[in-house]
Amino acid sequence: GTYTVLAEGAIGDTGTVGYSFDVAPIADTTQTLTLGSAVNVTLAVPGEQDRYTFNLAANALLYFDALTNNGSYQWSLSGPAGAAVSKLSFTSSDGFSTGSSNPVQALPAGSYTLAVAATGQFTGAYAFRLSDLATATALTPGTAVSDALNPANSTNLYQFSAAAGQSFYFARLSGSGGSFNDNWRL
Numbered sequence: 001g002t003y004t005v006l007a008e009g010a011i012g013d014t015g016t017v018g019y020s021f022d023v024a025p026i027a028d029t030t031q032t033l034t035l036g037s038a039v040n041v042t043l044a045v046p047g048e049q050d051r052y053t054f055n056l057a058a059n060a061l062l063y064f065d066a067l068t069n070n071g072s073y074q075w076s077l078s079g080p081a082g083a084a085v086s087k088l089s090f091t092s093s094d095g096f097s098t099g100s101s102n103p104v105q106a107l108p109a110g111s112y113t114l115a116v117a118a119t120g121q122f123t124g125a126y127a128f129r130l131s132d133l134a135t136a137t138a139l140t141p142g143t144a145v146s147d148a149l150n151p152a153n154s155t156n157l158y159q160f161s162a163a164a165g166q167s168f169y170f171a172r173l174s175g176s177g178g179s180f181n182d183n184w185r186l
Contacts, residue, residue, distance in 0.1 A: 033114060038067065038129045046121040052114045052130075060132050062105045065155045066090035067127035072118045075128070080110035087117075090126070094155060103185075104133065131157055141168060 009017055026047045033039070033052035041050055056079075064075065068090050075093070077085040084105055094103045116126060136157035139145050147156055162168065170184065 030113075033130060035062070036129065036131045036135055038127060040067075040125065040127045041116075042125045043073075043116070043118050043123045046118070046123055048123070049115050049117040052116075053112065054114070054130075055111050056107060056109045058109050060107055060109075060134065062107055063103060063131045063133060063155065063157065064093050064105070065129040065131060066093040067129060067151060067154055068125070069153060070124075070126070072120070072122040073126045074117055074119065076115045076117075077105065077112060078115075079112040080108055084112075090128070129154070131155075133157060133159070144173060 005021075005023065007019060007021075024045055024047075026045060026049070028049045028051065030051040030053060033054040035054060039052065043050065064077075064085075066073075066075075071089040071091040073090040074087045075085060075090065076083065076087055084107060114130060116128070118124075118126075136159040139158045139160050141160050141162075145158065149156060170186070172184070
């Protein structure tokens with residue numbers, strides 16, 4: 001159909017007010033998301049929204065790992081129970097920025113859509129990874145783990161089994177490279 005754009009001045013304005021604008025088509029994309037795989041994509045035009053779909057066969061604990069340090073990017077997650085996350089900035093999703101809140105999403109089985117968009121006229125490259133905690137690397141308590149965060153702003157997941165009443169001590173043995181402003185959660 002035909003649409004009309006109205007450029008309206010405020011009732012209190014006097015004189016002449018200049019402006020410019022563009023009505024640009026948005027090429028939203030939808031693609032299948034593989035849990036645990038990094039996504040590296042570019043928002044090409046302002047207003048674009050990239051959608052990623054995936055299915056959970058069973059209830060799951062998922063972790064969104066923002067790999068782009070830019071608060072202009074936001075992500076949302078919706079599924080069988082409605083909106084699980086709504087317009088959360090990449091810089092507030094994980095690491096130090098989440099403070100005492102839990103970045104893990106407890107989700108029921110079903111079909112999901114994760115959407116990424118940017119605020120205002122912002123465009124450019126972004127990256128993230130959505131991981132299922134059930135796929136975390138197994139570790140053996142009492143055996144040191146040596147690994148690397150690559151990229152340095154990413155998150156590695158580990159898991160171990162424990163019996164009721166067991167106590168454990170977490171010992172950070174070393175850290176190197178960059179500022180290594182690490183954050184640890186259990």
